[in-house]
Amino acid sequence: MSQKLPKCSIKAVLKLLNQNWLKNDFPVSWRHSAILPVLKADKDPLKASSYRPISLTSTLCKLMEKLVTTRSTYHVEKTNILNNIQCGFRKGRSTVDHLIRLQYTINKYNSNLGYTVGVVVDFQSAFDMMWRSGLLIKLKITWV
Numbered sequence: 001m002s003q004k005l006p007k008c009s010i011k012a013v014l015k016l017l018n019q020n021w022l023k024n025d026f027p028v029s030w031r032h033s034a035i036l037p038v039l040k041a042d043k044d045p046l047k048a049s050s051y052r053p054i055s056l057t058s059t060l061c062k063l064m065e066k067l068v069t070t071r072s073t074y075h076v077e078k079t080n081i082l083n084n085i086q087c088g089f090r091k092g093r094s095t096v097d098h099l100i101r102l103q104y105t106i107n108k109y110n111s112n113l114g115y116t117v118g119v120v121v122d123f124q125s126a127f128d129m130m131w132r133s134g135l136l137i138k139l140k141i142t143w144v
Contacts, residue, residue: 002059017064021071030061 002013020026033055043050073091076082085101087093106116123129 002063013060013063016060017067020064021067026064030058030064033057 002010005013036054036056037051038054039045040050040052077090082090085098087097088095102118108114109116
C-alpha cells in the first residue's frame with residue numbers, strides 16, 4: 001500500500017522516519033501491537049507452545065523496522081563486523097553454505113585417511129534465552 005503513495009507522500013514519510021532515526025525517537029504508539037496466536041501445523045491446540053505469536057503493528061512502524069534493518073545490515077557488511085563464515089541471514093549467503101563446507105572437510109580428510117568428528121548442538125528457544133542487554137551493549141561498542 002505504501003508503495004502506491006504519490007512521490008510527495010513517500011518523501012514526507014521518509015522525512016518523518018529519518019527524523020525519528022536522527023533523534024533516536026520511537027513513537028509510543030508504535031510500541032504497541034495486537035498479538036494474534038496462530039496454531040502451528042500439526043500441533044496440539046490445547047498447548048500454548050503450539051502457537052506462533054504474530055504481531056500486528058503500525059505500517060509506519062514496519063517501514064521504520066525495514067529502514068533500521070537495511071541501514072544496520074549495510075553498516076555491518078561495510079565494516080566487516082561479522083566473521084566471514086557467518087552465513088545465516090546474510091544476502092547472497094545461506095546456512096546451506098555450512099553444509100557444503102562440512103561436506104568438503106569430510107571429503108578432504110577422508111581422502112587423506114584422516115578423521116572427521118562433528119558435534120551438532122541445537123539450542124531450543126535460543127533467542128528466547130539470549131541476554132538481550134548484553135547483546136545491545138556489544139552492538140553499541142562495535143557500532144561506535
